[in-house]
Amino acid sequence: MPELTVVVPTFNEADNLSALVGELTQALDGLDWEVLFVDDDSPDGTADRARALAQHNPRVRCLQRLGRRGLASACIEGMLASSAPCLAVMDGDLQHDPALLRPMLETLRGGETDIVVGSRHLDGGGVGDFSAYRQWVSRVGDRLSRAVLKARLTDPMSGFFMLTRPALMACLRNGVSAIGYKLLVDLFASAPRPLRAAELPYTFRSRVAGHSKLDSKVVLDYLALLTEKLVGRFVPVRFLAFSAVGGLGVGVHLAVLWAVFRGLGLAFVPAQLLATLTAMTFNYVLNNSLTYRDRRLRGWRFLGGWLSFTLACSVGAVANVGIAAYLYQRETFWIASALSGVLVGAVWNYAVTSVYTWRR
Structure with a gap:
């Protein structure tokens, strides 16, 4: 049984998979780990590429979803399909640095933390080549998230984090919405008790292949998530x-x-x-x-x-x-x-x- 499963939700990321697996192999050398690509039936053949990698690397797994879309729900399905006690979520576009996974895991092993978040806003971190518009969207999202968060985070919009299975199951059983792209906010807002959190700095890297998925629909999904957490118990x-x-x-x-x-x-x-x-x-x-x-x-x-x-x-x-x-x-x-x-x-x-x- 692997100690760590790295869940990577994908959509049209076929050109990034080989490089990502290579970086994970180097960063997690000596650890018991696996990577699970959860693909929403990408038209570019991402799932086929992941299965081809799995034929030569037993650490690689693929979960292909048909007729369903959504980053948060893909991450949840991937984590539930794993038997590992520690679960990480990262993007498949090579913008998250796999080198941070080892210190994340070491922090969780201490037993005093439920979740470790990769933060772009701590000293030593950075947003890379974010455009001014995307930086503005991120700042607004950070401020809006404070209405539902049960913790103080420097980067609640982060998509790079690792948590323990008991913490995940507690959040799921308490009503995770799985709406849109910002699962981290969803988890913190759904936790039955405040999650014990730690943050580690990292610098957001430039995209190697593919296209950004940030658009108006992503923004609408995020607003729907916040609304769900604020009034969802009263009105759908x-x-x-x-x-x-x-x-x-x-x-x-x-x-x-x-x-x-x-x-x-x-x-x-x-x-x-x-x-x-x-x-x-x-x-x-x-x-x-x-x-x-x-x-x-x-x-x-x-x-x-x-x-x-x-x-x-x-x-x-x-x-x-x-x-x-x-x-x-x-x-x-x-x-x-x-x-x-x-x-x-x-x-x-x-x-x-x-x-x-x-x-x-």
């Missing part, structure tokens, strides 16, 4: 996102109605039907791209999803009006009646479409 984050999209849909509905009814002179009823259908389509496309991006529908499934979504929302609209009318007839204040109808319709739309439109 997906429901909040679904409701926000619905609010935008109301604006689209009114804009289309004004354009075709007042601008083009179309009769009110057909104008209202056209505006309703347009708003439903807008909501469906946005929810498919953002709210349910991990279950995104494509091809013919996209069309089928649109049909089920519009049907469910049509029933929700009837329920909305019916509940509001019933309460108003019972002499409930008209605003309260309207909001009650909206809430019932929103809950219905969310519940039904999550089961039938974007079912797992």
